[in-house]
Amino acid sequence: MNTETLNNVVEFEPKQPVLSKKDMILSLFENGTTEVETIAAISGAKPSYVGSVLHQAGLIDNYFDLYTSTNHPMNVYSKHFRGKLGFKDVETARRSVRNLEEAYRYFEKLQDRAGQHHTLEMGLTMLDRARWTGKSEEAEIYRLWMVDKLSRPLVDNVKSLEEKRQEKTRETEEVEIKRAA
Numbered sequence: 001m002n003t004e005t006l007n008n009v010v011e012f013e014p015k016q017p018v019l020s021k022k023d024m025i026l027s028l029f030e031n032g033t034t035e036v037e038t039i040a041a042i043s044g045a046k047p048s049y050v051g052s053v054l055h056q057a058g059l060i061d062n063y064f065d066l067y068t069s070t071n072h073p074m075n076v077y078s079k080h081f082r083g084k085l086g087f088k089d090v091e092t093a094r095r096s097v098r099n100l101e102e103a104y105r106y107f108e109k110l111q112d113r114a115g116q117h118h119t120l121e122m123g124l125t126m127l128d129r130a131r132w133t134g135k136s137e138e139a140e141i142y143r144l145w146m147v148d149k150l151s152r153p154l155v156d157n158v159k160s161l162e163e164k165r166q167e168k169t170r171e172t173e174e175v176e177i178k179r180a181a
Contacts, residue, residue, distance in 0.1 A: 087130035
């Protein structure tokens, strides 16, 4: 190198290493920003990813969403589904739906509505996981089970309830007519 080249050299400050999203999330949490939504907004990550990173690091244990593994219990009902649900293929989805049906009936027998609700929630979660990962046939198996559960009448005779409502309306109208007369 000649002297002229040396005089034209521009010095730069050494660059700070760029943090990965995971490192940024952990750093934000460790420095006092603990709300998942806030960390997601700052880091540009999705809340589900932030929750997953913090959970894996053992920093939180109370975040659950569509992508939270069933191996991380969210309540007392979670143990009934651990390792029993999947959508790897159609047969796995069918076996999983049989497990859901078994659990639903078990909770029904106990009159445990929260257990039944959790079972429906797990079915919807698996439907969405399959659907959003392109497993349409597997998702359809879950969807059909959900439709079956949600299509059942909540009362034995809907028509009789409607008739009772109409009868009450007529009685109210008759009372109003008599008052007006």
